[in-house]
Each structure stands twice: as structure tokens, then as C-alpha cells.
Amino acid sequence: MTTLTLSRALNEGLRKALEANDKALIMGEDVGKLGGVFRVTDGLQKDFGEARVIDTPLAESGIIGTAIGLALRGYRPICEIQFDGFIFPAFDQIVSQLAKMRYRSRGSVALPIVVRVPFGGGIGAVEHHSESPEALFAHTPGLRVVACGDPADAYTMIQQAASSDDPVLFFEPKRRYWDKAEVDTEGGLAAALPMDKARVLADGTDVTVLCYGPMVRTCVEAAVAAAGDGRSVEVIDLRSLAPLDTETIFASVRKTGRCIVVHEAVVTGGLGAEIAAQVSQECFYSLEAPVLRVGAYTTPYPPSRLEEYYLPDLDRILDAVDRSFGY
């Protein structure tokens, strides 16, 4: 076991991925000499060379488009989109090409491409640097969408994503990059929880709280606080947003009878809405209260001096727990 920040854990995982397969490549803006603006790729170009860790021109559509071409040639690109809000120039290549190539080719073409996206707010950034666009990709058939919430998952999930033959949108909670935790870098991936499975982080009996990415730590803290009020909160880190591990979700909600979905993204049309619909349909007779959502308001991301009001926090989660018990 080693104590690593989430950023460093990703770095170690990427190193393992590059070692495991010599077709694996890293490409993006500033990923080489600089090591990425969050240092996630620090030192990798030095050790694996410029042909495998590629500083690209500054054009996101080009990053994904050329990654597709490299994959068609047998490579396995791991792309970095520098910030969530910069993914949109690449949106067409992701949605119209990356997601659909397997389907279009009736299975003859695989595109094993990872698109790493630092996402979410809470770092006092300027506009376009704090967004949570994951639902747009979860809505797109043909993509796997995952989010890591802690250093241990970051380390294993990035390797699992790199070894997947499907395109993976890999969301990294940027405000948690410097969170530290114990990471087992010696054990292999065999014992690791598969990338498309949710993880129960805290057992509880009264209410299920579903979360991912940056909200994982917040929800665990909320569960501890709720326990002080005598409420037993089950916290589940979804990890995979497409596909959803509905088996784990439904089992928990059938047990607790209450469900709250927490994410930084805007609630309207978000993952919470999808989960609420599915839980309502599959767990209808177990529910003691409607599924509640805690997320951002339906506005563009506000100036950073307001983000503490905009983003879900411990108090808003506890408030939702209270409301859930009010039915």
C-alpha cells in the first residue's frame, strides 16, 4: 500500500497501462513535457517517448478524430481533454464517430479509446472550467461512461478503461485530484471491482444516497453527519454512469425504501432523472418517498464566488435526507 493523491494514482495507473500494452498512447494538450495542467501525465513522456505521449495541437476535435484514426491502425489512445468545458469542439467526433463506429461497421471495427475529462467545480475557476457534462455522453449509445471518486478507484479504473475495447469517457473529479488515500499498486487488476459495477461505500438501512466523482466524499461525510441524527444512510458510488449498475441500485433501494441521487451536474435531464425514472419503475412498491435529486440548478455555471451556493454540499444532502423522511 502506498499513499497517493488521486492525480498521482491516475499517473501510476496510466504508467501501468503504457507498460501493459505497447500500442497504448497518451495524447492531449500539454500532456508531455508539462505533464498535464493537473500533472496527471507527469513524467510519462520522459519515460515512454514523444511517439507514445503526444503533445497535440490545440484542437479538441483533432485530438479525438486523430485518435480514432490511430485506433483504426491498431493503437489504443488515451486522450486528455484539458477541461470539461473544452470537450464540446470534440463533441461531434465523440458522438457521431467514436460512439457509432462499431455499430456502423457491424462489429468489425473496435475503437479502444479513453477520453479523460477533468470535471466538476469547486476550484474557483473561470467559466468553462467547472462543468459536469457527463449526462450528454451517458445519453449517447456506444460509449462507456465512468467516473472515479477516490485514489484507489482512479488507479484501477484508468487501467480497466485503457484495456477496454469500447470507447470510454473517463471523468476525473478535478477538485479531488489532491485528495490522498492508500492505494495498492502491487496487486493486479484481477481482484479489482469491474469498471461497470457500483460500490457500496457505507452500509445503511434508512435511505440510499447515490453519487459519483467529486460528490462521493461529500456524501460519505453527509452519511456520518446523518448518523449523528440517528439516520442510517447507505452511500453508493455509482462509478459507471453508462451502463448503470442497476442491480446494485435496486437492491439498495428495495432495502431502504428511500433514494436520493446527488451530482454536481444540472438536475434537469441529468443522470438523477434517469435513475429516478428507473427506480420508480422497478422499486415502486418499496418506495416510502419519491426519488429526490440534489444537483446544480438549471442555470449555466455561475461565477466562482457563487459556486458554493450552486453546488450540492453536505447541508443540501442532509436537507434532502430530511425531506425524504417527510413523506
Added chain:
Amino acid sequence: MAVKDAGRAARPGKRATDDGPPAREPDGRADSPELIQLLTPEGERVEHPDYPLEISAEEVKALYRDLVIVRRIDFEAIALQRQGELGIWASLLGQEAAQIGSGRALTPRDMAFPTYREHGVAWCRGLDPVKLLELYRGVSHGGWDPTAHNFHLYTIVIGSQTLHATGYAMGIQRDGAVGGDDGEAAIAYFGDGATSQGDVNEAFIWASVNNAPIVFFCQNNQWAISEPLERQTRTPLYQRAKGFGFPGVRVDGNDVLACLAVTRKAMQAAREGQGPTLIEAFTYRMGAHTTTDDPTRYRLSAELEAWKLKDPIERVKQYLIRTEQAEMSFFDEIEAEAAAVGSRVRVACQRMPDPEPVSMFEHVLTAETAQLAAERTGFAAYLDSFEAEEATR
């Protein structure tokens, strides 16, 4: 380079002002001095110092055969659309020479990335034309294996494939397959409209800074649906390459020999590690954009009539007759063969079954997700419920 006066002002003659419409066809005359031509519209063989072409009578006849057959396939496809057998068709009429000339310049190891109109290139790569009809009939999105003929799937979003081709070329570099006698290269096909797309310009940048082994083959057919070339550019398209740092050439796109020679040279340069080339094949879309389009709404028939005089097939025929390299019986044989190919394609299209409804759930991801399995099962049960209802009536 054959670009004799690339340094002169891009727009000779009347210069458009910001508040007025640009003049028609900026430097786009087919007889402009920079146009590379080896066979005139009258079928006269001319030499170009930069593109010497040694070609036997048999090779020219083979090109003629290709041209006639792909035009026939196109003709059949248009008819099939009119008969309701195809949902839509994008005709290549008029662009046969650009596609056959460039397509025959490729080696089997080169990789071609088409748009949705490259039926002639598909023919050169050995793809069964019936696969193209599958797409336009609506029974598949293409569905062929790109590695089978080193011919990528048709790409419908304009310009997207230029980035794929560039990335593929970067892969060729990483495989060490550049330089030497067995080098490989990629070729990206696109049209004049696509040159306005960001992806195409990003592909130019990527290819340039990586010195990637790729040829950008732009078929400038003068029209992007209803929009003429001057809505896309104020400079000749081939001259754009200069700004990106690699050579650009304009070739007579209705001259199969010139397209062959120019593409061969550019592909060889790419394979040898000399980086990208932009080829602007100056041609004309003689038909509609697709079978849903009505060109009489936006262009004059006189323009079409003028281009008919530059027909890509007729000039090869005239050349073969003029030089007595082919008997008249040769042309009859080719016509008969083309008719047979057309007939085979037509019958195959008419007999093409619709896919099984449940097949729409296949190939979304490598493994079917639980959610998709549930949707598929539910859909199948729903379909079966109608059959059960029928049975009880």
C-alpha cells in the same frame, strides 16, 4: 511543383468588396495555367514536365473499363432509387476520372478514407458495389470491414474522416512503415464544401506538424448542394495547402491520366516520408447532389452543358480511337460488361432482404449490457405478441 504562379494574387480580376457578392469562380477556370492535364477534353495526350506518365494501351483500356463500369453502377443506382429500391443515392456522375485515377494510384497497403460519394474509389479497392447499395437502401450503415480492402466506411458527416485518415497516417509512422520500398500512406477524400469544416483544417494542421504520410484528395465539384464554390473560398483551394506548410496542386479532375499521375506522385512522396500533399481535383458534379436534390433551382443548364464537353469518359474513348489503341469491338465489350455488372447489382439490390428487427440491438458495445439485453428481450416479446394475436384470430 506545377504551380507556376502560386505567388500571384489569389483573385485576379474584379475583387469582391465586403458589401458585394464575390465574383463567380475565383481563379477557377479549368484552363488556368496551373491546372495539371495529361489528356485534353478532345482526347489529345499532352505532356507535363513534372508528371511524366508511361502508360500502356492495356492500362488505359483498363482505366476506361473502370470509368464506364462505375458510371453504369451509378446509373443503375439512380434508377433503383427512382423505383423505390433505394432510399437515396449520391451520384458520382462527372467525377469518375478523379475517383478512378486516384483510386488506381493506390497500392493494396494504402488506406483510403472516403466520403459517401466515392463509389469509383470503392470499385478500385475491390469493394462489392452491392455493399454501397445496402447503405443507401437503408439495410445497413455500411457494415463492411475496412481492413478487407483497406477502404474505410463511408463517412457522412462532412470532413470527419480527414482526421481519421490523419490519425491513421500517424499510426503508419509509429509502425515504421514510412520510407523504404514498402512504405504505406493514407488518402482522405472530401469535397469543396468540406474545406470549410473545422475538422478538415485541423487535419491539415495535424498532418503538417506530424509530417504524416497522407494525401488530401479534394474533389472540387464546384457545388456543395446548392452553394457554389465562392461560398466556401476566396482562394483556389489547392493554394490553401501553402498556409499549412505542405504542397498543393490542382489537377484536371476529369482527366483520369492526370489524376493517376498526380496522385501516384503525391502518395509516393507520402510513403517516402515527405509528408502530406493537397490535391484539388477540379471537376464537376454533373448530376444532383443526391436523388432528393433539384439542381435546376440553383444553377444554369448552360454550365452543365459546358462541362459535358469535358466529360471524363469521352476523352479517353477519343484518345483510344485517335491513337488506334482500341478497336470498336473493345468499346462494345466494355458496354456489355458494364451492363452485366449493372444487372447483377440491380438484381442483388432488389433481392436484398430487410435486416431482422432484433438485429438493431447488435454491435453497440463489445458485450451487450444488461440494460440493452432487457430492451432487446422486451422488444422481441412485444413483436411476438402481435404474432400470437394473429394466430388467435
